[in-house]
Amino acid sequence: MNAIINDIEIIKAKTTKINEVDFDNLKFGQVFSDHMLECNYKNGAWEVPKVVPYHAITLDPSAKIFHYGQSVFEGMKAYKDANNEVWLFRPLENFKRLNISSKRLAIPELPEAYFMDGLKALLEVDKDWIPNKEGSSLYIRPFVFATGKGFHASPADEYKFIISTAPSGAYFAGKVKVLIEQTYSRSANGGVGYAKAGGNYAGQFYPTQLAVEKGYQQVIWTDDTNHEYIEEAGAMNIFIRINDTLITGPTSDRILDGITRKSIIDLAKSENIPVEVRKISVKEVVEAAKNGSLKEMFGAGTAAVISPIDGFGYQGTDYDLPKLDKTYAEYLKKRITDIQTNKSEDPFGWRYKV
Numbered sequence: 001m002n003a004i005i006n007d008i009e010i011i012k013a014k015t016t017k018i019n020e021v022d023f024d025n026l027k028f029g030q031v032f033s034d035h036m037l038e039c040n041y042k043n044g045a046w047e048v049p050k051v052v053p054y055h056a057i058t059l060d061p062s063a064k065i066f067h068y069g070q071s072v073f074e075g076m077k078a079y080k081d082a083n084n085e086v087w088l089f090r091p092l093e094n095f096k097r098l099n100i101s102s103k104r105l106a107i108p109e110l111p112e113a114y115f116m117d118g119l120k121a122l123l124e125v126d127k128d129w130i131p132n133k134e135g136s137s138l139y140i141r142p143f144v145f146a147t148g149k150g151f152h153a154s155p156a157d158e159y160k161f162i163i164s165t166a167p168s169g170a171y172f173a174g175k176v177k178v179l180i181e182q183t184y185s186r187s188a189n190g191g192v193g194y195a196k197a198g199g200n201y202a203g204q205f206y207p208t209q210l211a212v213e214k215g216y217q218q219v220i221w222t223d224d225t226n227h228e229y230i231e232e233a234g235a236m237n238i239f240i241r242i243n244d245t246l247i248t249g250p251t252s253d254r255i256l257d258g259i260t261r262k263s264i265i266d267l268a269k270s271e272n273i274p275v276e277v278r279k280i281s282v283k284e285v286v287e288a289a290k291n292g293s294l295k296e297m298f299g300a301g302t303a304a305v306i307s308p309i310d311g312f313g314y315q316g317t318d319y320d321l322p323k324l325d326k327t328y329a330e331y332l333k334k335r336i337t338d339i340q341t342n343k344s345e346d347p348f349g350w351r352y353k354v
């Protein structure tokens with residue numbers, strides 16, 4: 001039966017795939033819910049989005065996404081608490097960042113209501129797809145890309161905004177060994193590193209493959225000028241703990257303004273954990289590893305929340321991180337996930353009820 005939620009038309013799938021899904025053994029982003037939000041940009045305006053059955057899309061071979069890479073995305077999660085209430089985490093931050101990314105790639109920005117009301121309508125229709133098992137969540141992938149035709153190297157005249165969702169288990173990468181990159185760069189001054197552009201990921205894959213061949217799981221990106229300063233851990237922001245101080249680099253053209261990153265900074269401050277937002281050099285980290293003051297390194301992002309780093313390689317030498325009984329990584333991850341899943345107070349107002 002079709003319906004309208006928040007002025008958004010809902011076209012229901014005729015059948016559901018939900019009974020084929022093993023909710024006790026969910027991987028990350030492998031199975032997709034019954035519906036998706038779809039919204040087209042045509043004749044100079046975004047049309048009202050619709051919730052439609054999850055379906056494949058057909059594009060003209062000359063669609064500009066294929067040639068000129070106009071594509072941006074977001075990553076978010078919805079959680080179900082013990083009372084089956086549904087929560088998002090700082091969703092307006094994702095909406096704003098999607099438009100910041102779009103603007104940089106000359107993609108038309110979306111109205112807030114299309115994003116927020118569209119997302120809420122989609123979550124209402126696919127509510128049963130939101131897992132409530134500890135550590136599980138519904139991973140949400142909003143994205144915008146150029147569908148307009150033509151080989152001319154200019155912005156497309158048509159675009160598609162889609163939100164699709166995937167019930168996912170805990171994203172557990174295990175402890176990773178990382179390589180401090182000295183040749184390749186993820187981003188550059190004046191570039192698109194601050195945007196969540198698909199192409200930023202494409203550019204990371206090859207250097208990461210090379211690191212994997214050398215026995216590392218991930219690359220630590222350094223500044224593109226001299227590879228002197230630590231910038232990000234793969235597609236996550238990075239935190240480094242020296243003695244009891246937590247350090248992360250300032251956001252810039254080159255460093256993505258992660259929502260997990262800024263939540264960790266606020267949370268740490270409120271718990272009297274010393275935090276410094278400043279440039280941190282590879283040299284400082286290597287020195288700290290040598291003199292024993294380097295306590296922890298971890299990545300921060302929506303998928304894993306916090307992903308601890310076990311050790312790093314730099315100029316042919318491997319450095320191990322100490323094994324601590326109590327880590328900031330574990331503590332902060334619990335604090336954030338407890339807020340996200342409505343298990344604790346939310347003094348920051350980050351939780352958003354759907």
Ligand SMILES: *Cc1c(COP(=O)(O)O)cnc(C)c1O
Pocket residue numbers: 075196232234235236237256257258259260261300301302303
């Ligand atoms: C998405 C992303 C992050 C993490 O951002 P969150 O908002 O915390 O998920 C960090 N760095 C890069 C390069 C990213 O693409």
